[in-house]
Amino acid sequence: MFKKLSAVGYALERLLDLCPPVNEREKIPIEEACGRVLASDVLSPEDLPSFNRAAMDGYAVRSGETRGASQSSPAQITEYVRVRTGAALPEGFDAVVMLEDSFLRGDVLEVTAELTPYRNVSRIGEDLRAGDVVLCREHRLRPPDLALLGAVGIDDVEVFTRPRVSIIMTGDELVPRSSVPAPGEAREINSLMIYSYVELWGGEPHLSGVIPDERDAIKHAIKRCLGSDLILISGGTSVGERDYAPGVLEDMGELMVHGVRLSPGRPTALGSVSGKPVMCLPGYPVAALASLYLLVRPAIKRLAHLSDDAPRRDARLSRKIPSRPGYITFARVSLRNGIAEPVMISGAGILSSVARADGFVLVPEDLEGLDEGEQVEVHIFE
C-alpha cells in the first residue's frame, strides 16, 4: 500500500516548482517559427510602409485642390498622376482620388468628392515605425505574425528552446510492438502515446529506450537524462515488488509524492534528482493518460512558456458518474450536441474506452459523483 497519498493539487504544485520556464534560446528562420515563443522583444528595423503608398487605384492629387468638390460642382485639376494600388505616392501629392470619384475630361481631371489629406494613402510608418516593438517577448508566433516579421525584413527570430522531455520505459514484461506477446508479456505502447503528447504540447520528446525492472538500470537511465528539463518514467511506479522507480528517486534525490488521489492514476510518483523533475507514470495506459493530462501537460506548458489553453466544451451529463470521494476521478465521456455520455467509469487498462471518448470530465475529490443532467466542462482529447 502507498504510505501516504497526495492530493493531485499538491503534486502539481510541487511539480510546477521544479518546472520553471526554460531560459535557453535559439535563433531560427521565421519560416520555421510557427507556434514558437519569442525570447526577446522584436523591434522593427524599418518603417512599414517605407513610403507613402496609394491604397487604391486612382489619381494622386493635392487634397487642397479638391476643397468643396462635389457631384454637382467637381474640382477641375490639371496636375495629377495616375497611380495603382501599392504604388508610391509621387512627390508633392498627398491624396488619391478613387476612379469612381473622378472623370478625365481631356487633360483635366474632374474630382467629384472633397479629399482630406492622405485620403486613400497608407502613410509611411502607418503600420509600424522603425524602432517600434513589433512583437513582445513571450509572444507565441502565429501565421500572421510571421507575415508581419517578414514585412519589415526580419528573417530570423530568437525563441525559447523547446523543453527537452526524456521518456524512460521500464518493465520486464514489455516486448516491442512488432512482437507477438507470449502469456505474461505486453507490447510496449505507452511510449507512443507519451511521445505524441509531449510533442503536441510543445516539448521535445526523447525516447530513452526500454529498460529492465532493476534499480541500477533505472538509476543509470535517470543519470543519462539529467540534461533534460523533465524526465518521465513509465511503469514500475506502484508498490509491487518490481516497482523500483520511486525507491530509486529516494536514493538519488528526493521523492516528494508517491501515490496521488487520482482515479485512475493513483500509482503516480514525483521526485527530483539534481534539481530535475522526475515523474513516474503508471503503466496502465488510461491511468498514464490521466496523469499525463493532469500533471505532465501543465508542466510542459510552463516549461515551454505556453498558456494552458486546453480545449474545453460545456455539456450536460446524460447519466450519473459515480466516483470515489477523496479522489479526483478522470471520467471519459463522448460528446454529442452538448450532451456528455460517460463511456466507462473504471478500468485503468481499458484503452478502448478512450478510443470511444471525445474527452474527459473531472469529478472533484469532495464529491461522491456527478448527477445526471449536471452541467460539466469537458476537456477535449487533443
Added chain:
Amino acid sequence: MFKKLSAVGYALERLLDLCPPVNEREKIPIEEACGRVLASDVLSPEDLPSFNRAAMDGYAVRSGETRGASQSSPAQITEYVRVRTGAALPEGFDAVVMLEDSFLRGDVLEVTAELTPYRNVSRIGEDLRAGDVVLCREHRLRPPDLALLGAVGIDDVEVFTRPRVSIIMTGDELVPRSSVPAPGEAREINSLMIYSYVELWGGEPHLSGVIPDERDAIKHAIKRCLGSDLILISGGTSVGERDYAPGVLEDMGELMVHGVRLSPGRPTALGSVSGKPVMCLPGYPVAALASLYLLVRPAIKRLAHLSDDAPRRDARLSRKIPSRPGYITFARVSLRNGIAEPVMISGAGILSSVARADGFVLVPEDLEGLDEGEQVEVHIFE
C-alpha cells in the same frame, strides 16, 4: 466597382459544394498518424489482452475456495500461485487475491476476503475481441488511439490523404522577403501566412511561386495546379486594371463570386476550373486573413474530413465595435480575463493590428455594430 457583392454565407456554400471530402487514401505507419483521419474501419486482429492477466500483485487462487472468507474467518488455501501484475493467470485459477487480503502461514495461504470469479483479473478480450472494430472510418487519430492500435499489433493504418492546396502569388510589385523594397514595391509575405495556415488546418500546402500580373501567367499557373484539391490565388482579385484573376476564371471556367460583403475582405473571388475550386484572396494581409478564416478554413476542414473545431472563448466587449451594415465585419480583439478589447476597427493593410490581437469577433451583417458590454464569441487566432 464590383458588379454584385455576394453574402459570405453564399460564397461559403458555393465553395463547400466544390470541396467534397477527399477520397484518396494512403497507408502510413502509426507513428506518423497522429492527427490523421482513418479511411476505413480498423478491426482488431487479436484479443486484448490475449490471455487472462493478473491485474494486481498477489496470489492466483480459485475463487470458489474463498467463499465466506473474512477477516475473522479466513479461507485456508493450499493451492495457489504467486503472480505479479501483468502476469498470465496460471491454468486452473480464476482470481487474484491482493497481498493486503492474504497472509502466508507456512505453506497455507490465508485469504481474508471473498473473491468473485475473475476478481483482479483482466480477462481475455476484455478490452477488445479479435474482429471488434477498434476505431471507425472518419476517426481522427489521437495519441491514445495510436497506443491502442499498437496494443493489438497494428503497424500501419489507411488514412485519407491530406488535401493538396496550391498557393499562387500574383503581383508585379512583389519582391522577395530578402530584398529591400523600392518605392512602389512590397515584400511578398502573404504566402508565409497562407502556407502556415493551410498546414495548421490539415492541408498540404504547395507554393506555386510568384507570377506577374498577366492573364496568361495566371492561366498557366492555374492549369499547372489543377491536380490540387483547392487553388488559392493571392492578389489581383479586385476591380483594378491589373486585377486579372477573376476574369481569367471567367474565361477558364466559372466565376461564381466576385466581391463579398466582408469587411475587410471584400475583394474575394471564387470560381471553378475543371471542377476545381479556385479562391482569389485579397492582397491586403488583414483582408486575406479574414477571407482565410471565414472561407478557406471551413473548405480545408471539409476536404480533410475534419470537424470545424475552431477555438472560441466567450467574452464581454470593453467598448463598441462600429460596423457597416450589410457587411460581416471581421473585428480584431485582444482578450484578457473575459474582456474583449477591440484592437483596430478598419485598416486592411494594418498587419500590426493582428499582432496585438488574440482573435476576432464577427459583427453580423444585419447589425450596425456591437455595443459596449455585449456578450461576444471570440475566435482565437491559431
